[in-house]
Amino acid sequence: QVQLVQSGAEVKKPGASVKVSCKASGYRFIGYYIHWVRQAPKQGLEWMGWIDPNIGGTQYTQKFQGRVTMTRDTSISTAYMELSSLRSDDTALYYCARVQCPGSRCYIDYWGQGTQVIVSS
Amino acid sequence: DIQMTQSPSTLSASVGDRVTITCRASQNVSNWLAWYQQKPGIAPKLLIYQASSLESGVPSRFSGSGSGTEFTLTISSLQPDEFATYYCQHYMSYPWTFGQGTKVGIK
Numbered sequence: 001q002v003q004l005v006q007s008g009a010e011v012k013k014p015g016a017s018v019k020v021s022c023k024a025s026g027y028r029f030i031g032y033y034i035h036w037v038r039q040a041p042k043q044g045l046e047w048m049g050w051i052d053p054n055i056g057g058t059q060y061t062q063k064f065q066g067r068v069t070m071t072r073d074t075s076i077s078t079a080y081m082e083l084s085s086l087r088s089d090d091t092a093l094y095y096c097a098r099v100q101c102p103g104s105r106c107y108i109d110y111w112g113q114g115t116q117v118i119v120s121s
Numbered sequence: 122d123i124q125m126t127q128s129p130s131t132l133s134a135s136v137g138d139r140v141t142i143t144c145r146a147s148q149n150v151s152n153w154l155a156w157y158q159q160k161p162g163i164a165p166k167l168l169i170y171q172a173s174s175l176e177s178g179v180p181s182r183f184s185g186s187g188s189g190t191e192f193t194l195t196i197s198s199l200q201p202d203e204f205a206t207y208y209c210q211h212y213m214s215y216p217w218t219f220g221q222g223t224k225v226g227i228k
Binding site for chain 2: 045059061095103108111
């Protein structure tokens, strides 16, 4: 069965960076894009961007341009999301998610369990 | 960016009630819309994709309809396990955006 298992919770100081991992299993890793979505405390869902695990191509939403980097290691079927210059409002639950593309558009069909990132001095 | 607006933001219902949630897009998203259910501390779960297609394994009491800018999610008979927050999300173009969520609580 498809599983996305994320790394554990992180506590970081303002200005630091955090790198979250997302290990995929149960399917062909390079065949499906991975997206990242975050959820601030008691807030809604915010889409951050995607990575194509096959060629490593990425697209980020403008809000995170220059601060986010998405990478992957195909040898261990793992995707990574690194966010730098952390601020207190980056405190959130970060999710990786696999997308399904049956037609000309893709949608999220599986989610990781989430990684809590707390930014505090 | 396309804005997604859900209504209501909260609703109170009883087991067995028919529940309807509306999602409006600020621009035409065709039928590129998904609905998710989320419980506290747990990742969202896909219910509906392409506005009206039921994800495998999701009970048939869930249904979605609409196209263009107005969409609805209906639960025909609410079950105890379905008190949760529901989100719509468009995938017409990037950036993807989500509605603010509708929390379905116990009356």
